Amino acid sequence: MLKDKVVVITGASSGIGALAAIFLAEQGAIPVLMARSAERLHSIGARISGPHKLIVMDVTNTEQVHQAMKQVIEEFGRIDVLLNNAGYGKFESILEMSEDEFSEMMNVNYMGTVRCTKSVLPFMLERGEGHIVNVASMAAKIGTARSTSYTATKHAVYGFSNSLRQELRGSGITVSTVNPGPIDTPFFELADPTGTYVSNIGWFMMKPELVARKMLRLIDRKQEEINLPRLAAIGMRFYQLFPRFADKLTYKMMNKK
Template sequence: MLENKVVVITGASSGIGLLTAQMLSSEGAVPILAARSHDKLTEASRRMAGKHEIKVVDVTRDDQVRQMMDEVIKTYGRIDILLNNAGYGKFENAVDMPAEAFQRMMEVNYMGTVRCTKAVLPHMLERRCGQIVNIASMAGKIGTAKSTAYTATKHAVLGFSNALRQELRETGIIVSTVNPGPIDTPFFDIADPSGGYVSNVKWLMMKPEQVARKIVQLMKTGKEELNLPFKAAAAMRIYQLFPRLSDKLTYRMMNKK
């Protein structure tokens, strides 16, 4: 089902981006691994078995994003799936985090998603097919202390995705969101350098292979939303029904940063 599909993956030099690329390659797809670091992409490429390409791109740069997408379309004639995976987090109290840090995170996590989506959308609309998969987060649905900046970016990704899905409902283009809880990836090297949060949520933390496998399955089925893990998905539904009560009851349990 994914054989010969051209899949652009941002943030693909490590973590779930790279693992998803590897799994897609094993399915016969053609993953295009995109990230900022040429050295990390080169190393990632050595771990790829099937046909693929690497593209150095900074998702905060409109010109670089457009050039990358144009090059892929020129080479392959199409982009079947876009996986907006680039992003990072940093856990810090709002009062301590500079406004510039909020802005930078929004530029990467949210505006990076917007830039990449807008760069492929005219092409997908012309073909009347394609899938855009946006990696959001459980944080986009449930806010916790010390994640004001990160949570805001993922709220934005979810809002953008949900509204875009309605715009594209009858165009043949699928918009999917993935909302994972904590994943055991290099994400926490920046977000939680002390390791305290990772230690506190180890019981909930997912293996990146598990998440990558679910993402590949979502690409096959065209599912519009995926919440991971199951325990977190159930908690999100309860939170959305009773947000203020849930805040009061779960404050100490949820704030482990």
């Protein structure tokens, strides 16, 4: 049951994070929306009925992360679910992308997840319960050209999640990963400004409402992992079994950037 659960969502000002917050509130949960843009947060907050909270926070700023989580604990007494959703991507070749951009993307996508998790975990361990949900990607399992930086960050999130799950076995804390394929969200405004990728794989893109609903079901059922869509989930299993063969077999089909 999601009713009365305090759910912290990073990257909640747009896309699946914003929709998850809206849907959670509809089911009686108390979403706490965190993002860098106060204007966007308030825009989403206006669409939420019922108790909720908006906090301006940058996941790359350790002090802001600690203060934000402390604020939630002081007001609500607990954090039942942490949904690490903040992240971005850019589709550029390794030679086009600067080292600083590689570093910054890792700082947001991976280290942002680490910072938020480390800030919340002591409170969850003290209570002996909690749920950490990390949004990785299909890219965490299948690499494609012009995505070396983004793929590396999501591999890091996925590996971190798997190791953390083992570390927390028996603690009462569930660790989950969400691995979606392409979603029709503002993510691609930065990742694919020319629209080439979106044009090539538009038929395969998922509606954000679908992904947000699937995430809520994962939270409700405390599933440890979901891969979306189903076709991609099958492809991921095949890739893990025969990675080099799959590379050669799917090269043209997968490289649409």
